[in-house]
Amino acid sequence: MALDNKRIRERLVEKFGAEITEWSEPYGLLTFVCPKDINLKVLQFLYDDQELGFTFLTDLCGVHYPDRTGSEISVVYHLHNLKDNIRIRFKIYTPSAKPDVFSASALYEAANWMERETYDFFGVNFIGHPNLKRILNIEEMEFFPLRKEFPLEDQKRTDKDDEMFGRG
């Protein structure tokens, strides 16, 4: 029997019960939310289970929702089962005051740089990451640029001499 969204959901509910919440299927992609302290357990289960076999980490990225007080930062995993060719997405939420999340880099080598990128832009502290430092930005940077509180430069600002760049 080919794996489908319904079966994946059954297997996960069997294993984790009510801990996994907010089930949805936007554009056919099974999406759910799990508490951040069991993210590795869920990943390991999805990886090890004979039937599920989500052994390919497609993508890992952060999202910042400043309005969700207490769970401002989200880390989103996209996993792929290459054998049955089915994808899932799952999210965890963490407060931006203490953004500690367990690292998946021991399970997927691919997660190493993706987590560094997420740290670099959102400041998510991946516990257990072998080399958690900035990757695309300079190391001296003191803020996490993709958080919503950092706006782009105002195009109309006048306090800067920019004549050489066409904004004199």
Added chain:
Amino acid sequence: MSEHVNLPEESLEKLTTTINLGPTHPATHGVFQNIVELDGETVVSAEQTVGYIHRAFEKIAEHRPMYQITPLTDRLNYCSSPINNMGWHITCEKLLGVKTPKRVDYLRIIIMELARISDHLICNSIVGVDSGAFSGFLYVMQYRELIYEIYEEICGSRLTTNMGRIGGFERNFTNQAFEKLEKFIKEWPGVLKEFENLFVRNRIFMDRTIGVGPISAERALNYGFTGPNLRAAGVDYDVRYHTPYSSYQDFNFTIPVGSTGDCYDRFLVREGEMWQSLELIKQAYQKVQEFKGAEAEVFHADIPEYYLPDKKDVYTSMEALIYHFKIIMGETKMPSGEVYSSVEGANGELGFYLISDGSRAPYRLHFRRPCFIYYQAYSELTKGGLLSDAIITMSSLNLIAGELDA
């Protein structure tokens, strides 16, 4: 040998040499830095530093309406910009729920496969250059030029193409474009065959690439490899086949795979893919020619809210003027939703993760850039090999700095 690596910097016992390969070394073909630890000529470890041309596209994208994000995608993998452009348009269409006409899909396939050929061509000929064979590189550039001329006929630019619109193309293909395409279809097989003759059974090239930078299928999957690099390791995963977009399901093509995942297999997989791309272009061109009557003139979907109207309609029709104004000023709202869509880029699965909250710009846009993910494996691929092999491995991975750093 590895016990000497962690000695203090000035230590007399340190027997290894540290060299900086890059960031502006001519052999790296882009802005990469590698801090390589050498024991004689053998690589003990390599540490990559990336981010030299980081331009914060994900941040910029959060402030731009959809059509202004297309030029950002050009600058990801700039060797095959049209694939990125269309990948972005396909993502938007998925979010908007737009169904594109078949003719648009086929025209897109022609362009995407041309882009794939031009990308693989660069990569394979650069592998040749790094192993000491320069003539292949110069010879095939003439045909990359022809591909760029086809782009030019269609969208007016060559490298950073900004091609197409949400829903289709900005204008129909001209006759000159089709003539050039016919010329390409006619002449390209001979050129590719000659290029292959230069390399595939060339003793020097084989000695330089076989067994260099190998990776097993399990490690490649664990490292998140996609595209030709994964297929060279023996995994037949191709987005075009597994999650068809733009009507790839209507075509017959095979997925070339390798077995050892070394530089030679990567070279051969890319060669095989170029032949497959040619087949796809031929099939798509034939399908395009089969359209008759009004269907043969279709080059975009009928979605006036998102597709920029023709300029002459803007001057004569009220609706077109309103839509033109709304689109140009970026006042067209996106529906809210969350979508992941991916295309088979020239070097792997290029994914777009788009979250929209119903405003004019994405709430969050994340690019899954294949080379950012597989470049992590570089240290493992080169460990224990020679320095000159590390250079070939780098070019055969098809690293594009623009995509790596986004």
